[in-house]
Amino acid sequence: MLRVLGSEEEDEEEELRLRHGLSQLLDVYLLHEEVLQELEERLKHWEENQKIADVFLSRESQFQHHTAFIVAFDKTISALEDCNLKTPQVTAVIRDFERNFQRGQSSVKHELVKVVQRIFQYHMILTDYLNNLCPDLEEYEDTQAALLIVSEVADRAIESMRHGENLQKLVQIEYSVRGQRSLLRPGREFVKEGTLMKVSGKNRHPRHLFLFSNVKR
16 A cells, blocks of 8 residues: 555645554554464463463553554544545555455455454453452563553543444453454444343343344344
8 A cells, every 4th residue: 555655755645644544554563463473372381481461561662553553543544535536546456455355345444443453352351361360470460561551552542533432342242242253344333232031931031132233242
């Protein structure tokens, strides 16, 4: 995408906003790649090194790239939509990506949203991990510090993104309903949740339901 925008001197306002927003993506990708690889390695050798908080603590400065990406997210999406309409080269790149990636089942915008989603997933994992640690352990304090780093980035997403709070709720539901994956869909919004009673003969069975703008769970 950045290759087809040309030089910064020739960019119009929308192209400059798009360039600025996408410029953080490589650093964000490398951050998540490193975290994933190290977490997988820890799980393989868990008996030798039973901790994960340092995986996040050692990369505190790298999370600044994620914060920058999130703060500029809405402007980046707006610039992407403008450039898609006005710049044929950008239109061609988007069309090729969406045609080839996952057989046309995803969009560029949706994939960019999933980048932000990862922060909320980290938050859920670390919260769950912390709740299962003994408070007397050094790892407990380290996990609190790691959770603070991730929480600050997640808070920026909720504050600066138009649909940040909705995205956080989708991740929370996805994490809490075991076996349910990929609730995130373009245009899907959380509406409400509640418990209903399913009556079967003389028996009553509680069922907790989640209502979304385009699906019920």
